[in-house]
Amino acid sequence: MAGLRERKKQQTRRHISDVATGLFCQRGFEAVTVAEIAEAADVSVNTVYNYFPTKEGLFFDREDEVVSRLARRVRERAVGESAAEAVLRGIREDILAKEPTAGLTEHYGEFLRVVFNSPTLTAYLMRMQRSMGIALAEVLREEAGAGPGDRIPDLIAGQLVWVQSYVYRIAGEFRGAATLDERVAHMLETLEAAEYLLSDRVLGYARRPPGRAPRPEGPTPP
Template identity: 60%
Template sequence: MSGLRERKKQQTRQHISDVATGLFIERGFEAVTVAEIAEAAEVSVNTVYNYFPAKEDLFFDRATDSIERPARRVLERAPGESATEAILRGLRQDIEERQPWVGLSEGYGKFMRTVFASPALLHRLREMQQQTGQRLAEVLRAEAGAAADDRIPELVSEHLMSVQASVFRTGGACLLNDEPVPEVAKRMLEMLDDAQWLMSDRVLDYARRPAA
């Protein structure tokens, strides 16, 4: 029964988020109230807040997964693989497979326009990017066995997050111009290849897991 309850909760959460996102894209983030979202989703306002403590959470409903993804890839890297290689490999695979969080889908340009039109959503996006980098730096420090005063984990994290942000910005700009998804994916992969080519060996080899 607990598994069924959890599935129903996840379904309710996703339904509320989908309804909210549709309203935000149609009318703009600031123009839509939580009460209107609750009415459209046929739930109470309290139910909305039980699932989403802040209005911005309704739009960025996968924020936790996004923040944890680079760190998780480092933790799950293969024997002989470095932290940088694991992150770049995962990002490349996401683009090739058109994973939802990469944004390579028809209509994603509307999603991005909604973000850029809202100071609150832009602020939350910057917060998420900062939290992602901080979480990655924590994992890099632990995996590399770096001392507490060693700045290298933070610098490697900042570098990798800058690469990821640049790749996503490239894709977002293309989608805003309504370019075909296959062409957008191609340009994102080319930028990722160029960024990797420019990396020093120290960054590429950082926190390499011993071979099995």
């Protein structure tokens, strides 16, 4: 459990990010300066940079978690579960839990509008997705014992990253009075269709064999 100091740091980080996101939604990403964010959050500019080395990080404040999520799910998959099954199960669980990172928030459409109205944020999002694919492909290669010249892990990682990105983006396409439950239902239908279209080779890749427990994230102990 995090100590008091760590909890305060997390609260400060969340506060700065929330203030920044509000300003970006009001005026656009490029129009807002870090100095204005610091003033609105009642902190110094140095404090902002201590928590967020880049301005883009103020908007994508959960970047590390998002980039590593699919790789972590494959690494921690259950015995008998394939890599794709673990990823698809995780996506389904996020949707059912109405996770904000799955786009299931009241203002997600506004969030996407800010991203796609900013060339800087759009490029940054594309880099995040590329990093997600690279991390996932590395784990797939390790788990399947694939050689360095085998492109299958990269191709499968690309498909799974695309499925998640497409399904989550749907949450921001609703207009009017659509409820969260209606968004959830449509996202689940789309996920089911995407799973149906994936080949058996993809769906069965890197299935964890019996007797091999899920591997925790992090360095292997000596």
